[in-house]
Amino acid sequence: MDDEQTLLDALAEDLDHAFWQLATTYQDRLYIFALRLTGSIQDAEDSVQEALLGAYITLSHYPAARRRTLKLRPWLYKLLLNVVRNHRRHKYLLAMPLDLRDDGQALDLADTHKNEPERFFEQMENQQEMAKLVRTLPEQYQIVITCYYFEDLSYQEISELLDLPLGTVKSRLHRGLKVLHQTIQAQNRRSNTYGRR
Amino acid sequence: MEDANRPEIMQAPPSLLPKLEARLHNYRTYLTETKTLQDHIAMLQHPAWEIRSAAVEALGRYDPDTALEPLLEALSDENNIVRLTAISTLGHMDAHIPVDRLQRCLNDHDWQVREIAVLTLGRLGLPQTRQYVETARSDNSYEVRTAADRALQEYDRHHHQYSATPDETIGQTLRRTTPHNRTERISLFMNGTQLSPASTDQQVDLNSQEAVPALPARKRRMPLRLLLVAATAILLLAVLSAAGVEYGWWNAAFGNPNLYQTVQQRQTDQGVTVVVTKVYADEGRTVIAYDTYVANHDQNRQFFPDHYDVQGSAPQKQEPLNGVFGDGLKQGVTHFYMVLPAFQVPAGQNTVTITWDIGRMIVSQPGKNVNEPELEGHWHFSFTVPFHHTNNRQLPDPIHGELISH
Numbered sequence: 001m002d003d004e005q006t007l008l009d010a011l012a013e014d015l016d017h018a019f020w021q022l023a024t025t026y027q028d029r030l031y032i033f034a035l036r037l038t039g040s041i042q043d044a045e046d047s048v049q050e051a052l053l054g055a056y057i058t059l060s061h062y063p064a065a066r067r068r069t070l071k072l073r074p075w076l077y078k079l080l081l082n083v084v085r086n087h088r089r090h091k092y093l094l095a096m097p098l099d100l101r102d103d104g105q106a107l108d109l110a111d112t113h114k115n116e117p118e119r120f121f122e123q124m125e126n127q128q129e130m131a132k133l134v135r136t137l138p139e140q141y142q143i144v145i146t147c148y149y150f151e152d153l154s155y156q157e158i159s160e161l162l163d164l165p166l167g168t169v170k171s172r173l174h175r176g177l178k179v180l181h182q183t184i185q186a187q188n189r190r191s192n193t194y195g196r197r
Numbered sequence: 198m199e200d201a202n203r204p205e206i207m208q209a210p211p212s213l214l215p216k217l218e219a220r221l222h223n224y225r226t227y228l229t230e231t232k233t234l235q236d237h238i239a240m241l242q243h244p245a246w247e248i249r250s251a252a253v254e255a256l257g258r259y260d261p262d263t264a265l266e267p268l269l270e271a272l273s274d275e276n277n278i279v280r281l282t283a284i285s286t287l288g289h290m291d292a293h294i295p296v297d298r299l300q301r302c303l304n305d306h307d308w309q310v311r312e313i314a315v316l317t318l319g320r321l322g323l324p325q326t327r328q329y330v331e332t333a334r335s336d337n338s339y340e341v342r343t344a345a346d347r348a349l350q351e352y353d354r355h356h357h358q359y360s361a362t363p364d365e366t367i368g369q370t371l372r373r374t375t376p377h378n379r380t381e382r383i384s385l386f387m388n389g390t391q392l393s394p395a396s397t398d399q400q401v402d403l404n405s406q407e408a409v410p411a412l413p414a415r416k417r418r419m420p421l422r423l424l425l426v427a428a429t430a431i432l433l434l435a436v437l438s439a440a441g442v443e444y445g446w447w448n449a450a451f452g453n454p455n456l457y458q459t460v461q462q463r464q465t466d467q468g469v470t471v472v473v474t475k476v477y478a479d480e481g482r483t484v485i486a487y488d489t490y491v492a493n494h495d496q497n498r499q500f501f502p503d504h505y506d507v508q509g510s511a512p513q514k515q516e517p518l519n520g521v522f523g524d525g526l527k528q529g530v531t532h533f534y535m536v537l538p539a540f541q542v543p544a545g546q547n548t549v550t551i552t553w554d555i556g557r558m559i560v561s562q563p564g565k566n567v568n569e570p571e572l573e574g575h576w577h578f579s580f581t582v583p584f585h586h587t588n589n590r591q592l593p594d595p596i597h598g599e600l601i602s603h
Contacts, residue, residue: 009204031209049217054278061285160339
């Protein structure tokens, strides 16, 4: 924490010099976060580069008082998320469904809380396999799950990062895990079917 | 095999920082190079956004009469950093500041752009823009809200400066500080807009008290008559609801008066009505039942709150117990209930006040794979309900009376 405040003070006083320290300190964390979201080394590297360059220029327009009070990690994550989202929109022109509407917004009176997907997630031994599956989810679920389970961010931190109310963060996490669980079940069924052939 | 699954990847590639350094070098070098105005304008079309951003910054050093137009165009650049650079640069153009354009940037879809717009308006401290910055206090973005709070402090600081010289009008203070742009500055205050020839056409007597509008009043008193009308309307609605008119019958039919508290609060926005019908709160969960419908009771569309926030008078447990459950569309109405984590109400208190703010609705056509546009709006509810100091695991759901299981 003290280190972060020292860095913030340095950014407020001498941006050009202190920015390099910021980039060196956060490059690995940002890169791994970007890699989890994009699944591609090249896209992750490009995204982090764009985010850090954007951070420098934005900081140069901030008053010194604003630089001193930044919460660096969530702020940088937020810049990076912006870049990744814009990159996706431009590169892939994704026609991603906003929600699994046919799934009825969890309109499932019959499907209550029996499956407990959170527990299921925690029990998964192969985290990398799980990360791969998470990337198949719609963006809104993918990001929340990545932040909560891989980046260990709290609900409050995710809420501030994504500019979503706490209730929405929780419901997206819950729904996302549910969809993930259904995906895994479907995958298992498919592999069992192929196995019998 | 996807890159992210390769086990050796735990750190950034060595090429990342050198590439960043090269781009940063290009950006900084551009700012120190000697170029003509036309060069900078041409560079606003450069494929690299950092070069466009540097060109915008460089344009800020030129005479506003020639640099203003290209800078205004840069406010529409596809890249958010270029747009925010343009805002920051325009904010330093003294009397040529296009206040109306800066205000419009408060609606930019990108939070970074909105944040810089708020900070810039705060730094300028013009009275006629204060209301817009106040609106930004309820922005979706945490950063923008924080910037708005900071900007309002700047406004107060400016206001105190003016108040420090009570024998002078604000116009006189301005005249003293910016003698060459007096007419323009007053016109800026009057019109709240860019100093175009049209706006300067308005001649103002700078010595009169009317030269500068008074600071906006903070509060307006609601006329007594309006209060009486509102109170009568609320009373009438309460009587109608109690009598079971409209959707009150649903509560009466399925509600359990011993468990669920009837609320019957309704809010309509974007043509969609949300009715909070009943609520239950205990130490294990909070259940809110609600209906959604539109005025014509459209049989083909359902409305789901998607972007919402629930707050209580007591802290809420941090647990992922959360679900929204609903019935099918019946006569144009969808009945829902949502299960939320419990509020931690102290033993001595028997009620909890809950506020629920919905910011967005998803529209769905049952059985059809059609994505309709989401509806942005604001449906606000606030209600106080009994809090049960128990953990009722046998709670029936408020729609069909079946057991809610967690």
